[in-house]
Amino acid sequence: MIIVMQPHASAEQIAAVVSRVEGGGYRVHLSQGEERTIIGVIGDDRPIDRGQFEALDGVEKTVPILKPFKLASRDMHPAETLVPLDGLKVGGPKLAIIAGPCSVESRSQILETAAAVKEAGATALRGGAFKPRTSPYSFQGLGEEGLQLLAEARNLTGLPIVTEAMSEDQVKLVARYAAVIQIGARNMQNYALLNTVGQAGRPVLLKRGMMSTIEELLMSAEYVMAQGNGRVILCERGIRTFEKYTRNTTDINAVPVLKQLTHLPVVVDPSHSTGKWEYVIAVAKAAVAAGADGLIVEVHPHPTEALSDGGQSLKPEKFAQLVREVRRVAEAVDRTC
Numbered sequence: 001m002i003i004v005m006q007p008h009a010s011a012e013q014i015a016a017v018v019s020r021v022e023g024g025g026y027r028v029h030l031s032q033g034e035e036r037t038i039i040g041v042i043g044d045d046r047p048i049d050r051g052q053f054e055a056l057d058g059v060e061k062t063v064p065i066l067k068p069f070k071l072a073s074r075d076m077h078p079a080e081t082l083v084p085l086d087g088l089k090v091g092g093p094k095l096a097i098i099a100g101p102c103s104v105e106s107r108s109q110i111l112e113t114a115a116a117v118k119e120a121g122a123t124a125l126r127g128g129a130f131k132p133r134t135s136p137y138s139f140q141g142l143g144e145e146g147l148q149l150l151a152e153a154r155n156l157t158g159l160p161i162v163t164e165a166m167s168e169d170q171v172k173l174v175a176r177y178a179a180v181i182q183i184g185a186r187n188m189q190n191y192a193l194l195n196t197v198g199q200a201g202r203p204v205l206l207k208r209g210m211m212s213t214i215e216e217l218l219m220s221a222e223y224v225m226a227q228g229n230g231r232v233i234l235c236e237r238g239i240r241t242f243e244k245y246t247r248n249t250t251d252i253n254a255v256p257v258l259k260q261l262t263h264l265p266v267v268v269d270p271s272h273s274t275g276k277w278e279y280v281i282a283v284a285k286a287a288v289a290a291g292a293d294g295l296i297v298e299v300h301p302h303p304t305e306a307l308s309d310g311g312q313s314l315k316p317e318k319f320a321q322l323v324r325e326v327r328r329v330a331e332a333v334d335r336t337c
C-alpha cells in the first residue's frame, strides 16, 4: 500500500504517519516529490485497515499496490531513479554507454580496449574477471588479477568499472574494484547472491535471466532493494526463443514495459541479445529509440582471438560507429550521449 499525502502536508503530519506505519511493524519507503510525499508501506500489508490511515491528518488517500514488486514499482516512486555511475546519472538525459570486452584477458587487451572505447565516447568500462561459462573447460576469467587490470585501465582512462560477481564470496572483492556490480543472467534468481549484493554498498546492474519474465526480473530487483540498496540498473540482454539465427531474441518490448512498471533505469545489451556483431549497431539504435537509458556493449580489439564472445564483439572502429549512430537516434528521442 502507498499513502499519498496531501500537497504541502507538514513535516509533522508526515512524521506522524511514518511512526504509525512503523508502529505496525512495517518498513517505510519515503518518496518526496516536488508536489507531494508518498509513503510506501513495505511488508505484507494485506491485513492493514486502510481507513485508519486515511483518517490521519494530511493524508489524501491510500492506494493498494497489487503488483508483487513494491520498492521497484513506479506506484511507490513515481520519479525516475537516477543511479550514479561516476559523474553520470543512469536514468537521466545522458545515456550510459558501458563498453569493453566480454572477459579481461590480458593487460594489453584491456588497456587497448579501454583507451579505444573512451576515445569513442563510452562512459564506463565493462569486462568480466569472473566468467559464467557454459563449459567448465572454457576460459573462466582471470579472477582478482582481472580486477587489478580493470583498475589499471580505470586509472588510465577515468572510466568507472562494471564487472560481474558470480557468487556471494566474490561480492566483497568485486565491490573493491567495481563502480557497479553486474549480476549475470544465469544468476538473476540466485536469491542469496541478490541479498549479498543488496548489502555491498555498490549499485547493481541486474541482467534479465534468459528464460525469465519481466515480472521475475523485477522481483529479483526487489530482493536487492529490500536489503536497502535502491541503486539497481535493469538490463535486457535477450531471451531464449525458438529463433536460431540469433543467439537470443532482444525483447525490445521489455524497454517500454519496464519504463512503465518501474522507476529503475533500463539498459540494453545488444551483444548478448543478438550474439552476432553484425546486428549489434542496429539493435543498439532500436533500444535507444525504445527509451533505454543506456547500452552495455562488448568490444574487443581482435575479436577472432577473443577467449569469450568474440563473434558478438565489435572492433573499436565499429564501436565508434555505434556511438556516432546512436547519438543521432538519442537526439531524436531527446537524449544525449
Ligand code: PEP
Pocket (backbone or CB within 6 Å): 102, 128, 132, 183, 184, 185, 186, 207, 237, 272
Ligand atoms: C556478460 O556480460 O559477459 C555475460 C556473461 O552476460 P549474461 O549474463 O547476460 O549472459
Ligand code: MN
Pocket (backbone or CB within 6 Å): 102, 103, 272, 298, 308, 309
Ligand atoms: Mn559476454
